[in-house]
Amino acid sequence: MTLKCFAFHSYKGGTGKTTLASNCAALMAKRGFKVALLDMDVYAPSLLAYFEKEPKRWLNDYLLGEAEIEDVMTPVTEIVQNYSKVHDPSSDVKGALWIGFCSAKKEEIYKIESGTSDNPKSQLRRFIILKQSLIRDYNLDYMIIDTSPGIRYWSLNALAVADTLLLTLKMGDIDIVGTKRLASEIYGSLTKYGTRSYLLFNRVAGYCVPSHLKPDAEEQMKEADTFTLADGGNGREADYTEETLAKETKLDVISAVPCYCDIQFSKKEFLTALRYPNHPFAKQMEQLINTMTAKM
Ligand SMILES: Nc1ncnc2c1ncn2[C@@H]1O[C@H](COP(=O)(O)OP(=O)(O)OP(=O)(O)O)[C@@H](O)[C@H]1O
Ligand SMILES: [Mg+2]
Numbered sequence: 001m002t003l004k005c006f007a008f009h010s011y012k013g014g015t016g017k018t019t020l021a022s023n024c025a026a027l028m029a030k031r032g033f034k035v036a037l038l039d040m041d042v043y044a045p046s047l048l049a050y051f052e053k054e055p056k057r058w059l060n061d062y063l064l065g066e067a068e069i070e071d072v073m074t075p076v077t078e079i080v081q082n083y084s085k086v087h088d089p090s091s092d093v094k095g096a097l098w099i100g101f102c103s104a105k106k107e108e109i110y111k112i113e114s115g116t117s118d119n120p121k122s123q124l125r126r127f128i129i130l131k132q133s134l135i136r137d138y139n140l141d142y143m144i145i146d147t148s149p150g151i152r153y154w155s156l157n158a159l160a161v162a163d164t165l166l167l168t169l170k171m172g173d174i175d176i177v178g179t180k181r182l183a184s185e186i187y188g189s190l191t192k193y194g195t196r197s198y199l200l201f202n203r204v205a206g207y208c209v210p211s212h213l214k215p216d217a218e219e220q221m222k223e224a225d226t227f228t229l230a231d232g233g234n235g236r237e238a239d240y241t242e243e244t245l246a247k248e249t250k251l252d253v254i255s256a257v258p259c260y261c262d263i264q265f266s267k268k269e270f271l272t273a274l275r276y277p278n279h280p281f282a283k284q285m286e287q288l289i290n291t292m293t294a295k296m
Contacts, residue, residue, distance in 0.1 A: 003141065007147055008144070009182075015149070020166075025097060033095045036098045043113075058102060075097075080097055142293075151182070151185075199252070200253075201257065
């Protein structure tokens with residue numbers, strides 16, 4: 001099987017890229033796939049919150065030519081196994097998961113930023129070599145990349161290396177306008193080189209109405225659902241749906257994941273899909289993986 005590389009990207013921050021990327025990668029390993037998850041959100045890395053394992057060396061060190069791939073790819077299969085055993089002590093994780101963690105230290109982020117490092121081109125070359133080496137030496141089935149939101153040097157590099165882009169967004173006005181812009185300015189040109197892009201809606205429906213709003217809830221929800229698109233002078237009132245955006249961007253929708261209050265308000269990020277395999281979020285992730293592994 002040839003390696004498939006997915007990148008989770010978005011226009012706006014906080015759309016759920018890291019949550020979805022880490023849960024997907026862990027579930028894929030649980031299913032028996034060999035997976036690498038790379039934290040290319042070099043400006044604000046956060047995978048360590050989900051997989052609490054201090055890496056030997058950071059991805060930053062590799063990109064700067066100061067570490068080798070084997071020092072940077074941290075094996076976390078045991079963490080996936082431990083999560084799984086809570087519910088099913090006999091469960092056996094057949095696949096494997098490695099993570100390339102990025103350092104959140106200020107100096108490391110400065111070093112890796114485009115233009116501030118001595119030789120950004122050689123970092124890009126090393127990033128491309130990383131993918132080739134992972135294919136050759138790790139016998140991987142899937143590579144999952146978590147990216148920074150918006151149009152930034154390392155996000156674009158990640159998008160260029162991936163075969164499939166999962167454009168994660170909430171159905172809000174800023175996300176919609178931004179995703180439309182990215183679709184026409186960035187994703188479109190990558191498509192010419194064979195990259196596939198899909199819309200991945202997150203935190204849709206499942207709208208929880210606080211009890212003090214209940215009597216007027218329906219009216220209030222209607223109001224909250226109608227917004228103006230400030231879209232380069234073409235603003236318009238809209239009951240804008242997921243289908244409308246799919247049509248306008250000519251992108252298919254790969255999934256629409258509801259908003260779950262327990263995930264949203266949890267004080268600590270963790271792998272919900274592994275810890276609570278019967279949670280509806282876990283079922284959503286299973287479905288997403290079915291599509292990712294079957295169709296692409
Ligand atoms: N389907 C969901 N339901 C409820 N909460 C969610 C859902 N998906 C993600 N969240 C929560 O939303 C918050 C933002 O998610 P996350 O950090 O994954 O976004 P992100 O796109 O990676 O952000 P950034 O752009 O800052 O890297 C987190 O607290 C996460 O737990
Ligand atoms: Mg993130």
